[in-house]
Amino acid sequence: MSAEDSGVVKIALVSCGSEYAGVQPEFDEAAAKVNAKFVFPEIDVASIDTIGKEFGLEVASGDLRLMMARAKAVVEGTTNVDGVFITTCFRCAEGAIVRNEVRRYIHRHSNIPVISYSFTESTTAGTLLTRLEALTTIVRRRHLLTREIQKGITAGIDSGSTTTKAVVMKDNKIIGKGWVPTTKVLESAEEAYSQALKEAGISREEVQALGTTGYGRFLIGNHFKAQLIQEEITVNSKGAVYLADRQKGPATVIDIGGMDNKAISVEDGIPGMFTMGGICAGASGRFFEMISKRLGVDITELGALAVKGMHENVSMNSYCIVFGIQSLVNSLARGATPEDVAAAACYSVVEQIYEQQLQEVDVKEPLILVGGSSLIEGVPKALGKLLKIDVLVPENSHLIGAVGAALLASGYVEE
Amino acid sequence: MAKVFIYPINSLILSDLVERFGHKPLTMMSQIREKVTNISLDSPPINITSEDPKMGLKYAAIEVPAGVRGRMSLIGPLIEQTEAAIIVENPPTNFGCVGCNRTNELMKYLIRSKNVPILEVKYPESDEEARDFVNKIAEFLKSLPKEESEEGKEAHEEKSAEEEDKK
Amino acid sequence: MTETKKEEITKYIVISSDKVLPADAAMKIYESEFPVTVKETCFGLIVTGPKEEVDAVVEDIRQMDKNHIFVKDRGFPAGDERRCRASRGGGPRPGFHFLREEVEMLPAIGAALDELEADECLKTKSKEKCRLKVSELEKIIESELSR
Numbered sequence: 001m002s003a004e005d006s007g008v009v010k011i012a013l014v015s016c017g018s019e020y021a022g023v024q025p026e027f028d029e030a031a032a033k034v035n036a037k038f039v040f041p042e043i044d045v046a047s048i049d050t051i052g053k054e055f056g057l058e059v060a061s062g063d064l065r066l067m068m069a070r071a072k073a074v075v076e077g078t079t080n081v082d083g084v085f086i087t088t089c090f091r092c093a094e095g096a097i098v099r100n101e102v103r104r105y106i107h108r109h110s111n112i113p114v115i116s117y118s119f120t121e122s123t124t125a126g127t128l129l130t131r132l133e134a135l136t137t138i139v140r141r142r143h144l145l146t147r148e149i150q151k152g153i154t155a156g157i158d159s160g161s162t163t164t165k166a167v168v169m170k171d172n173k174i175i176g177k178g179w180v181p182t183t184k185v186l187e188s189a190e191e192a193y194s195q196a197l198k199e200a201g202i203s204r205e206e207v208q209a210l211g212t213t214g215y216g217r218f219l220i221g222n223h224f225k226a227q228l229i230q231e232e233i234t235v236n237s238k239g240a241v242y243l244a245d246r247q248k249g250p251a252t253v254i255d256i257g258g259m260d261n262k263a264i265s266v267e268d269g270i271p272g273m274f275t276m277g278g279i280c281a282g283a284s285g286r287f288f289e290m291i292s293k294r295l296g297v298d299i300t301e302l303g304a305l306a307v308k309g310m311h312e313n314v315s316m317n318s319y320c321i322v323f324g325i326q327s328l329v330n331s332l333a334r335g336a337t338p339e340d341v342a343a344a345a346c347y348s349v350v351e352q353i354y355e356q357q358l359q360e361v362d363v364k365e366p367l368i369l370v371g372g373s374s375l376i377e378g379v380p381k382a383l384g385k386l387l388k389i390d391v392l393v394p395e396n397s398h399l400i401g402a403v404g405a406a407l408l409a410s411g412y413v414e415e
Numbered sequence: 416m417a418k419v420f421i422y423p424i425n426s427l428i429l430s431d432l433v434e435r436f437g438h439k440p441l442t443m444m445s446q447i448r449e450k451v452t453n454i455s456l457d458s459p460p461i462n463i464t465s466e467d468p469k470m471g472l473k474y475a476a477i478e479v480p481a482g483v484r485g486r487m488s489l490i491g492p493l494i495e496q497t498e499a500a501i502i503v504e505n506p507p508t509n510f511g512c513v514g515c516n517r518t519n520e521l522m523k524y525l526i527r528s529k530n531v532p533i534l535e536v537k538y539p540e541s542d543e544e545a546r547d548f549v550n551k552i553a554e555f556l557k558s559l560p561k562e563e564s565e566e567g568k569e570a571h572e573e574k575s576a577e578e579e580d581k582k
Numbered sequence: 583m584t585e586t587k588k589e590e591i592t593k594y595i596v597i598s599s600d601k602v603l604p605a606d607a608a609m610k611i612y613e614s615e616f617p618v619t620v621k622e623t624c625f626g627l628i629v630t631g632p633k634e635e636v637d638a639v640v641e642d643i644r645q646m647d648k649n650h651i652f653v654k655d656r657g658f659p660a661g662d663e664r665r666c667r668a669s670r671g672g673g674p675r676p677g678f679h680f681l682r683e684e685v686e687m688l689p690a691i692g693a694a695l696d697e698l699e700a701d702e703c704l705k706t707k708s709k710e711k712c713r714l715k716v717s718e719l720e721k722i723i724e725s726e727l728s729r
Contacts, residue, residue, distance in 0.1 A: 021481035022465040063514030089480030121468035121481040447657025507683035545690030
């Protein structure tokens, strides 16, 4: 960690009883790893009786009213914090309603970054780590995230779960790209990076700064002695608004990756609210891979196929990848066309993102769709149809992480 | 001496009154003490680990949130020991161990489904009501058997059955 | 982390008395021979120590003004850092809010106990309010509308 990272980030824990669910130590462990500390905002106990009415949301549980009061303390500055972590029990309706409304309330009344999460007793520190890392990055590296132009010669490597991407950039232009399937993390990174360098006609020594992101970011970051090792939420938001040329004002970034998906609400290129999916790989690139394989087409052809089909003709629910494939097999057996199946697959993934992720962030236009799956034409089409807004897919949308990392790494060039 | 379940289970007033009239209050505090003074565990702040919500499965199914089951793993054993209960309606805002209303609903239900004498009173809002509150509780506690013998227990159960009949 | 032996207990003594101040009660404990730890708080005292000693101390204190001194168990030992505001990052422990609410009711409870003791128990049974039956409500509506 560099000098700018020093200093503990204070995160307000707004929760209805994580202490009683056995997950508090996991929360604390994840926070400690990113040098953050949870604080419990001070409240006026008398306000608890009136907070429901004031908020307009009357609930029976005292701890949920306490959450509203704590959110108010944060917004009004009674308690000074750098970020807020709002969390309630998974499967609790009352908790979910309060969690969402408290999140919206903080977002509406302050610029404090917020993450919300619903936990079970099996939630581990690892699950929370990327989210908390992003939250602390937004706090600590705000100045780095305000960078809008790439300078010098920099490179970015995005070590994803399914593919590894690399770019080399020079004077605000992409001059080399690499894209390989992830097998062994380091070897794949070497290969992608070499491809990008070769295309750029640049040697490793000439690269002034390197940034890494994605699942394998720590491993490859240490291996290549990267200047910047950063989680994918901040990097991808930055990369998305940069590639889409929407660096100022609000934007919503949806990233459908190989294993999971993310929805990020962005303001001036800095994430405000975000959520990561991952209950099942059904709403990810992995699902499209399996569909393509079953249809006997290359994944690059799936999109064109989907655009020609009608999703309404096939019922498919990809909430679970196994059931998703099952409904595909059933549909084909009943004589559905591959076009309709491909369209249904795209619609199903998008529907799941809508149901799971977009409830957790407020969608503001432009909606920027990125990640490998954004290249499957059926996906932006289905998303636009579902949300009734134009979906922006920037050029090189699959390289988002690598571009974001190269852009942010150029912050280290001038030093 | 009867083991008296109190709701709210962390109430100072109720636990004091129960003890004052010669009975044993079943409180959350004693459960927490058992947890936090167990030095083989280290899961701050109250040493509830992911195992506790699993123990709570005895009282609530898997689709019930972890926070409810975690709380029930502490409260359930108290309900099992309960010989009498005082339930206060509309208590002032509750937090922490009693901050989840789903848990509170469940624990009150489990107590009411036990065949034990129960007093249900309203939380006082004036001096007048406080007097009534204390009187009712005192009367109830005095009616409970002082001795903890098997005979006493049986006699007490009969008595409560009689009371039920009168109602 | 505070290590506590199994038999150690902690009691919260809340003083709502005109005659006894928390400081008086604390002084009484300091003067006694009991090997207990005492912590003064805004409501009274927290006493930690071996069960027998704590029980004896608490009984002594209670007798100073028995209807106006209230006692409850506490899970955490006095000053336990897991529950301490300073180390826990501000904001009181969850039970604190409820305790504060209950403390406000103590003068009335104390007065009621005094009366009970003096056997002046006035049983004022106010008529309990309950929901109207639909048929009753219907009658009222009809009579109101017909006016």
